[in-house]
Amino acid sequence: MTPAALADLVRNTAVDVLSARELDVSVLPETVTVERPRNPEHGDYATNVAMQVAKKAGVPPRDLATWLAEALTGQDGITEVTVAGPGFLNLRLATDAQAGIVRDVVSAGAEFGRGDRYQGLRVNLEFVSANPTGPIHLGGTRWAAVGDALGRALSAQGAEVVREYYFNDAGAQIDRFVLSLLAAAKGEPAPEDGYGGDYIADIARQVLEAEPGALEQPEAERHETFRRVGVGLMFDEIKRSLHEFGTDFDVFFHEDSLHSSGAVSESVEQLKASGHLYFADGAWWLRSTEFGDDKDRVVIKSDGATAYIAGDVAYLRDKRGRGFDLCLYMLGADHHGYVSRLKAAAAAFDDDPDAVEVLIGQMVNLVREGKPVRMSKRAGTVVTLEDLVEAVGVDAARYSLTRSSVDSAVDIDLDLISKRSNENPVFYVQYAHARLASLQRNAESLGIDRGPVEEADLSLLAHEREGDLIRTLGEYPRVVLSAAELREPHRIARYLEEVASAYHKFYDACRVLQPGDDQANPLTVARLQLCEATRQVLANGLGLLGVTAPDQM
Incomplete structure (x- = not known):
């Protein structure tokens, strides 16, 4: 019985209990929270539902908890229910009911943990979107790892996710890039x-190799040649780096297309017509404070040039016009103002501000031997995606960047994540998977066939460490769901480390294969099924992070 199934059982029982006493059933939450208690001596699972709803129902929490305990005791799969404190319910499951988690995992395979929370939702997930003026730096690398993992988690909950890269090929930064290329081509600083x-x-x-006569062209033509070819080469390199990092995009959207197509002008005129733009001090301003922004924003500057927000507004309209229900933006730490301005832009077009969601990521620092790593061989003072991958590899880079909340800055210890030891989190998890794969190979070499999971006697998995591991595996679907709902894929990484820890403790306490014994007994088969379930959960979770699950290390 998974925690989700147990939560459903508790809620259904609560409905019966409240109805029988003619109490208001509507006070119950749609989903009852069932969690593993910190102290396993209290039980396998616990719920505070009685404390949560008793006051609304007009009864003392402990009374409601007692009624629920009486109704739950003896139900299929439940061996004991006790009331603790002011109204907590502690539940113990029958061994065979708990072991059903193993059956669920092995039977579902790669599909275990997937759900339908976002079935039918079309999500535009925009991330990285680094300017095509240089290699991707560490901040963009963090988004490449986290954004891709978030996309996988959302897809695992049924969403249709389109990964999009906003190609900033308009504006002053491109002109500076082109002038830098021209100077280098001439041998100038x-x-x-x-x-x-x-x-x-x-x-x-x-x-110059592609356009040998570029330097002899007239100034305007020369500038356009270096712009067209140079920006294209830089962006090709960015896409190649991302692909080798395991991050691919469905759409590369060109900022310049918003201007050349007239989308920016059209958006501005629509806002003027609706009265949401006003003219003051020689400029046109968006009345964004009317929609929760901290100040009104300039859309058309006094010199007639468009401000960045003009393109942002047109881009949002374009996304919504393509039929996306949710537009997720993943931006750097210097983009806090975008949260309110994008929501204000949506509201100004009579759109739903909740269709816009902005995630802000904090800085990444590299540390080696306790000192910051700042220099890049290719990009001057910027540490790039390729620098990090060259130092530690794709798996270690992706895992290390994904395992921490983007709300906080993170220090990546290059010495630590280069180690092949249990101190290194990615090695710890990958080694657990490799060890489990090796165990299955050893069983096969001994002629032991674990057979269909439906035929295994999983009620034999009664050891304390077996129970700990099984309950940990049962948490996986909820972890994936919360990672998607909260936009926090780091929850998956931290959970995988819990699985690896529970597995190693189980393996140390419970012998799976008897030395020299080529005859499988029922307990051997049950433990092999538990090991296969553990391997599957680790593989599924690593897959959502875009990290490989090696069979040997």
């Missing part, structure tokens, strides 16, 4: 506000 690093010289050389 970079402009004062330009871009440095060996990559600029590399791209300038490639532009």
Whole structure:
């Protein structure tokens, strides 16, 4: 019995109890919370539902808890229910009911943990979107790992997720990039506000290889050549780096297309017509304070140029016009103002502000031997995605960047995540999977066939460590759901470390294969099924993080 199934049983029982006493059933939450208690001596699971609803129902919490305990005791799969404190319910499950989790995992295989919470929801997930003026830095690398993992978690809950990269190919930063390329091509130093690093010289050389006569062209044509070819080469390199990192996008949306298609002008005129833009101090302003923003925003500057928000507004309209129910933006720490301004833009178009959601990520720092790592061979003072991958590999980089909440800055210890030891979280989890895969191979070499999981006597899994591991596995669907709902894929990584810990404790306490014994007994088969369930959960969770699940290490 999974925690979700137990939660349903508790709620259904609560409905019966309240109805029998002619109490208001509507006070019950749609989903009852059932959790594993910190102290396993209290029971396998606990719920505070009686304390949560008793006051609304007009009865003392402990009385309601006592009625629920009486009604739950003896139900299929439940061996004991006790009332603790002011109204907590502690529940113990029968061994065979608890072991049903093993059956569920093995039977479902790669599908275990998937749900339908977001079935039918179309999500536009925009992340990374680094300017095409240089290699992806650590902040963008963090989003590449976290954004991809979040997309996988949302998809696992039934959402149709489109991963989108907003290609900033308009604006002053592109002009500075082009001038930097031109300077490098001429053998001159970079402009004062330009871009440095060996990559600029590399791209300038490639532009001249593609267009040998570019430097002899008239100034405007020369600038356009370096812009067209140089930006294209830089962006191709960005896409290649992301692909090798395991992050691919469905859509690359060009900012310039919003201007060339007239989408920006059309959006501005619509806002003027609706009265949501006003003219003051020579500029046009969005009345964003009317929709919860902390200040009104300039949309058309006094010199007639469009502000960034003009493109953002048109881009949001474009996304919604493509039929997305939810537009998720994953932005850097310097973009806090975007939360309110994008929601205000949606409201100004009479759209639902809740269709817009902005996640803000904090900084990433690399540390080696206790000191910050700042230098990149190719990009000057910027540490890039490729620098990190070269130092520790794709798996360690992705896992390390995903296992912490994006709300907080994170220090990545290069010495730690390079170690092949249990101190390294990604190695700890991957090694557990490899050890489990090896165990199954050893069983096969001994001629032991665990057979169909339906035929195994899983009621034999009665050891304390077996119970701990089984209950940990049972949490996986809820972890995936919460990772998707809260937009926090780090929950999956931390959970996998719990699984690996529970497995190692089980393995140390419970022998699976008898030495020299090529004859499987029922307990051996049951434990092999438990091991297979554990391996499957680790593989499923690592897959959601975009990290490999090796069979041997």
